[in-house]
Amino acid sequence: MRSSTPLVPAIVAGLLALGPVAPVAAQAAAPAAEQQVCAGVPAPKLRSVRPDARLTGLFTNYGNSNRRLDDWTGADGTYSVRLRDGRDLWIYSDTFLGRVNADGTRPPTVDDGGTTPFINNSFILQQGDRLTTEHGGTAKNPTALLPPPDKDHWYWAGDATVAGDKVEVTYQEYERFGPGTWDWRWSRNVVARFSQKHLSKPLSVTPLPSGRQVAWASALRRDGDYTYVYGVEDHDATKYMHIARVRGESLLGPWEYYAGNGTWSTSEQDSVPVMDGVANEYSVSRRGRVYVLVTHDTTQRLGNEIVAYYSCTPYGPFVDRTHVYSTPETGPDGTYHDANVFTYNAHAHPEIARPHGDLVVSYNVNSLEPTDLYANAGIYRARFLDLAFG
Numbered sequence: 001m002r003s004s005t006p007l008v009p010a011i012v013a014g015l016l017a018l019g020p021v022a023p024v025a026a027q028a029a030a031p032a033a034e035q036q037v038c039a040g041v042p043a044p045k046l047r048s049v050r051p052d053a054r055l056t057g058l059f060t061n062y063g064n065s066n067r068r069l070d071d072w073t074g075a076d077g078t079y080s081v082r083l084r085d086g087r088d089l090w091i092y093s094d095t096f097l098g099r100v101n102a103d104g105t106r107p108p109t110v111d112d113g114g115t116t117p118f119i120n121n122s123f124i125l126q127q128g129d130r131l132t133t134e135h136g137g138t139a140k141n142p143t144a145l146l147p148p149p150d151k152d153h154w155y156w157a158g159d160a161t162v163a164g165d166k167v168e169v170t171y172q173e174y175e176r177f178g179p180g181t182w183d184w185r186w187s188r189n190v191v192a193r194f195s196q197k198h199l200s201k202p203l204s205v206t207p208l209p210s211g212r213q214v215a216w217a218s219a220l221r222r223d224g225d226y227t228y229v230y231g232v233e234d235h236d237a238t239k240y241m242h243i244a245r246v247r248g249e250s251l252l253g254p255w256e257y258y259a260g261n262g263t264w265s266t267s268e269q270d271s272v273p274v275m276d277g278v279a280n281e282y283s284v285s286r287r288g289r290v291y292v293l294v295t296h297d298t299t300q301r302l303g304n305e306i307v308a309y310y311s312c313t314p315y316g317p318f319v320d321r322t323h324v325y326s327t328p329e330t331g332p333d334g335t336y337h338d339a340n341v342f343t344y345n346a347h348a349h350p351e352i353a354r355p356h357g358d359l360v361v362s363y364n365v366n367s368l369e370p371t372d373l374y375a376n377a378g379i380y381r382a383r384f385l386d387l388a389f390g
Contacts, residue, residue, distance in 0.1 A: 037290055037310045037311060037312050037319060037320060038311075038312035041289050041290060041312050043290070043310050043320045043322075044287055044288070044290055044292065044310060044389040044390065045389060045390035046308065046322055046324065046387060046388075046389055046390075047388045047389060047390045048387075048388045049324055049325050049385055049386070049387050049388075050385065050386050050388075051383065051384070051385055051386075052360060052384035052385055052386045055352075055360065055384040056381075056382075056383050056384045058129060058131070059131070059381055059382065060378065060381065062124075062131045063100060063377065063378075063381060064100045064104075064377070066099050066100060068133075068139075069097075069098055069099055069139075070097050070098070070117065070133070070135065070139040070140075070142050071097060071132070071133035072092070072095060072096070072097060072122060072124055072131075072133045073096045073097060073098060073099070073100050073106060073116075073377055074095070074096045074106075074373070074377055074378075074379075074380035074381045075092035075093065075094060075095035075096065075122060075380070075381075076092065076093055076094055076345070076364040076366060076380065076382070077091060077092040077093035077094075077121075077156065077157050077281070077345075077364070078090065078091075078092065078345075078347075078362045078364060078382040079091040079092075079157060079158065079159050079160060079281075079347075080160075080349045080351065080352070081159075081160040081161065081162060081167065081351065082162070082351040083162060083167065083196050084162060084165070084196060085196070086127075087125055087126060087127045088125075088126040088127075088351070088352070089123055089124075089125055089126075089160065089167060089199070090123065090124040090125075090126060091121075091123055091157045091159075091160055091169055092121060092122045092123070092124070092157060093120065093121055093156040093157045094118070094119075094120055094121075094156070095118070095119050095120070095121065095122040095135075096109075096116055096117075096118055096373070096377075096380065097116065097117040097118070097119065097122075097133070097135065097142055098115060098116040098117055099115065099116070100377045101377075104376055104377055104378060105374060105375055105376070105377065106373065106374050106377040107374070108374055117142045119135060119136075119142060119143060119144040119145075120144045120148070120154040120155060120156065121144045121145050121146050121155055121156065121157045121171070122134065122135050122144070122145055123135075123145060123199055125199065134199045134200050135200070136200065136201065145199075145200070145201075145202070146169075146171055146192050146202055146205070148173075152175055152176040152177075153173055153174065153175045153176075153187065154173070154174055155171040155172065155173055155174075155190070156171065156172050156174065157169060157170070157171055157217075158170035158171060158172060158189075158215070158216075158217020158218065158281075159217060159218065159219050159220040159230075159281075160220065161220045161222065161227060161249065161250075161251065162196070162249070163193075163248075163249040163250035163251070164249065164250070165195070165196055166193045166194065166195065166196065166203070166250075167193070167194045167195075167196055167199070168191050168192070168193050168194075168250060168251050168252075169191065169192050169193075169194065170189065170190070170191050170208065170216065170217040170220070170229075170251070171189070171190050171191070171192060171217065172186055172187075172188075172189055172215050172217050173186075173187045173188050173189070173190060174186055174187055175187040186213075186215060186234070187210075188207060188208075188210040189207070189208035189209065189210045189215060189216045189217060190205050190206060190207055190208055191205070191206050191208050191251050191252070192204070192205045192206075193205075193206075206252060208251065209244070209255055209268045211268050211269065212233070212242070212257075212268045212269060212271050213233060214231040214232065214233050214242045214268075214271060215231050215232050215233075215234065215280065216229050216230075216231040216242075216244060217231065218230045218231050218232050218241075218278070218279075218280060218281055218282055219281070219282055219283045219284055219347065220251075221283075221284050221285070221286075221314055222249065223286065223314050225247055225248070226245040226246065226247055226248075227245065227246050227247075227248065227249060227250075227251065228243060228244070228245045228284070228314045228315070229243070229244040229245060229246065229251065229255070230242070230243055230282065230284060231243070231244070232278060232279070232280050232282075233273060234280060237298075237301070238276055238298075239276060239277070239278055239279065239280065239298050240273035240274070240275070240276050240278070241273065241274040241275050241276075241278045241282075241316075242257070242258070242271045242272070242273060242274065243257070243258040243271075243274055243314075243315045243316075244256065244257045244258065244268075244271065245258075245264070245315075254266065255268070257270055257271035258271060258272065258274065258315050259271065259272055260272045274315070274316050274317070274318070275309075275316065275317070275318055276299075277295070277297060277298055277299045278293075278295045278298065279295050279296040279298050279344060279345050279346070280344075280345060281345035281346075281347050282294060282295035282296075282345075282346070282347050283295075283347035283348040283349075283350075283361075284314055285348045285350040285359060286314075286350070287357075287359070287389055289312065290310050290311070290312065291310065291311045291312070291313065291314050291318075292308055292309075292310060292348070292359065292389075293308060293309040293310070293311070293318045294306065294307075294308050294324065294346055294347055294348045294359075294361055294387075295307060295308075295309075295346060295347070296343070296344055296345060296346045296363065302330075302342045302344075303330070304326050304327040304328075304329075304330035304331070304334075304342075304343055305323060305324075305325075305326055305327075306323075306324040306325045306326075306327065306346040306361070306363060306385075307321055307322060307323055307324055308321075308322045308324050308387075309321055309322070310322075324346075324361075324385075324387065325346075325361075325385060327343040327363060327365075327383070329341055329343055329365050329379075329383075330342055330343050336372075336376070336379065338367065338369075338372060340367045340368040340369040340372060341365065341366070341367050341372065341379060342365075342366060342367070342368065343363050343364065343365050343366075343383075344363065344364050344366065345363065345364050346361055346362065346363035347361065347362065347363075348360065348361045348387075349361070349362060354386055356388060357388075357389070358386040358387055358388045358389075359386070359387040359389070360384060360385070360386060360387075361384070361385045361386075361387055362382040362383065362384050362385075363382065363383055363385075364382055365379055365380065365381065365382070365383060366379070366380060367379055367380075
C-alpha cells in the first residue's frame with residue numbers, strides 16, 4: 001500500500017484515540033540490583049548509558065546529503081544483520097527517499113503533491129562509513145523492496161538472519177479492510193530470502209506460521225543449535241512475548257514453540273505468553289552467561305522508558321527489570337517541545353562491536369502529526385545508545 005504519510009506503527013495504532021503523548025519525567029540510568037538471575041549467576045551491572053553520537057551522526061549526515069534523490073532520508077524499523085563479507089545490512093519499514101532542504105525540512109510526498117518518494121520497506125548497506133540505499137523499482141520510480149500483492153496490502157520489516165549465502169528477512173503483512181483511517185490490521189508473517197550480493201529484489205517469499213495471531217518478527221537470535229524467533233501478541237495496550245525456535249540457521253525448517261515450564265511443542269497453538277510489557281520490536285542478546293532483553297516499556301502509554309531484563313536462557317524467565325534510558329525527545333517537555341513526538345521499539349544490535357564490549361541499542365522517533373515529519377526531517381530517524389555492562 002502506498003501512502004502519502006507514514007503508516008503509524010502497530011505499537012501505537014490502538015492508542016491514538018487516547019490523545020497526545022503525556023510528558024514523562026527524565027530519569028538517570030540506574031545499575032541493576034544486586035541479585036541473581038538464576039542459581040549462581042548474578043545480574044549484570046549496567047555501568048553507563050551514553051548516546052552514540054558517531055552512529056547517529058552517520059545516518060543524519062547520510063539522510064541530509066542529497067547526493068542522490070532516490071536514497072534514504074528517514075525511516076523506522078532499524079533492524080540490522082552482519083553479512084558474511086563483513087558489511088552491515090540495515091533493514092527498515094516505512095521509508096522516506098529523496099531530498100532534504102537546506103533548512104532541514106522535507107518536501108511533501110508524491111501522493112501529497114510533492115516530490116518525496118515514500119515506500120513501506122527498504123535496506124541500507126553499510127561498508128565502513130559508506131551507506132547506500134536499496135529499494136525496488138527504478139531511481140525515478142522507487143518502490144518497496146518487498147512489494148505488496150495489491151493496493152490494500154503492505155509489508156513492514158522485522159528482524160533478519162544470515163543462512164548460508166542468503167539473507168532471510170522477516171516481514172509482517174498488513175491489510176486494509178475498510179475506508180476508515182484505522183481500518184487496517186495485521187494479516188500474516190512471511191520471510192523473504194535475498195542474495196547477499198544482489199539485495200534489490202527478493203529471491204523468494206515464503207509464508208511463516210501465523211495461526212496464533214503472533215507477529216513472529218520482533219527479534220531473532222542464533223544460539224547453540226537453534227535460531228530463536230521472538231514475537232509479539234499485540235492487544236494494543238498490552239503486548240505479550242512469544243518464543244519459537246528452528247534448528248539451524250534458516251527459518252524455513254520445522255518450528256517448535258515455547259509451551260512453558262521449559263517445554264516445546266510443534267503446534268503453534270501451544271505457544272504461551274512469556275511476559276507482557278514488551279514492544280512490537282525488542283531484542284534478546286547474550287552477555288557472558290546472561291541473556292539481556294532490551295525493550296521499550298509498553299506498560300506506559302507511549303512512554304519514554306527503555307528497560308532491560310535478564311535471563312539464564314534465551315527463553316526466560318526474564319527478571320530483574322532495570323531502567324536503561326529515558327528518551328529525551330518524547331512529548332511536550334522533550335527536545336522538540338512537541339506533544340505529538342514519541343519514541344518506540346528500542347532494540348540491540350549485538351553484531352556491532354564496540355571497544356569495551358558495549359551493547360549498541362537503537363530506538364525510533366516519530367510524530368502523531370505527519371506534517372511534523374515534513375517540517376523537521378530529523379525527527380524520523382533512529383537514535384543510537386551504547387550500554388556498558390560491568
